[in-house]
Every structure is written in structure tokens, then in C-alpha cells.
Amino acid sequence: MGIDVPGYLGEQQRKSSELAPEWAALEELYNKKLWHQLTLRLGEFIKNPALLQGDALVRLYQNFIVDFENRINPLALAEIVVIVSRQITDVTEALQFLEVLIISTFEDIRNYRPIRY
Numbered sequence: 001m002g003i004d005v006p007g008y009l010g011e012q013q014r015k016s017s018e019l020a021p022e023w024a025a026l027e028e029l030y031n032k033k034l035w036h037q038l039t040l041r042l043g044e045f046i047k048n049p050a051l052l053q054g055d056a057l058v059r060l061y062q063n064f065i066v067d068f069e070n071r072i073n074p075l076a077l078a079e080i081v082v083i084v085s086r087q088i089t090d091v092t093e094a095l096q097f098l099e100v101l102i103i104s105t106f107e108d109i110r111n112y113r114p115i116r117y
Contacts, residue, residue, distance in 0.1 A: 003062075003063055003066065004063075005030065005063070005064055005067050006027070006031075008063040008064055009023055009026065009027040009030070009064065010027075013027075016050070018050065019048065019050060022041075022048070025041060026038065026042065026045065026064075029041060030068070035071040038068070039072050039073060039076045039077075040076075042065070042080060043076060043079065043080065046060070046083050046084070047083070052087075055087050055088075056087070057083065057084045057087045058087050058088060060084070061080075061084045065080065077101070081101050082098075085097055085098055
């Protein structure tokens with residue numbers, strides 16, 4: 001069973017009135033498949049103090065970012081993942097999370113070809 005990105009984003013918009021416009025903007029960029037713009041917006045969004053509490057960023061990654069992580073520039077993904085990994089309290093779990101992403105990103109880097117216009 002795949003993840004329900006629209007359901008997750010809609011739920012977050014309803015749960016957080018102060019961040020609802022940001023969640024809506026992320027959803028719009030996702031629906032339009034504007035991966036670069038979405039990546040830039042996410043880079044700023046994940047630094048929001050409201051998301052730095054609990055496991056909000058881990059849930060964001062698991063329910064949203066994982067769906068399009070292969071479309072994100074590998075360096076930008078690494079920057080996002082480092083911030084997300086700080087919310088994983090178990091050190092072993094955090095290392096496993098990073099290792100899996102490093103291995104998959106390494107494969108993506110080998111195959112990464114920037115779009116030329």
C-alpha cells in the first residue's frame with residue numbers, strides 16, 4: 001500500500017491553522033510536480049520552529065518527502081535528511097535512517113543527470 005500524500009497534507013492543513021498556508025503551498029507545488037520549487041520551499045519549511053518539536057519532521061519525511069525523494073537534487077535531499085534525522089531519538093535508528101538514504105542517494109547520484117534547457 002502506498003502513502004496517501006494528499007490525505008496527509010490535507011490533515012496537516014486542518015490540524016495546524018498557523019501553518020495551513022504553508023502546507024497548502026507545499027501541496028500545490030507537489031500537485032503541479034514543481035520539484036525544484038518544492039525542494040526550495042521544503043528547505044525553508046523544515047526549519048519552522050513548530051516542526052522542530054516531537055517527531056513532526058520524521059512524519060513529514062515518511063508521509064510526504066519519501067514519495068518524491070528521487071526527484072530531489074541529492075545535495076538538497078541530504079540537507080533535508082540531516083535535519084529530519086535530528087528528531088530520531090534512538091542513535092542506532094537515526095544511523096540506520098541515514099545509511100539507507102546514503103546508499104540510495106549514492107545510486108541516484110550515479111544516475112543523476114541535470115535537466116538541460
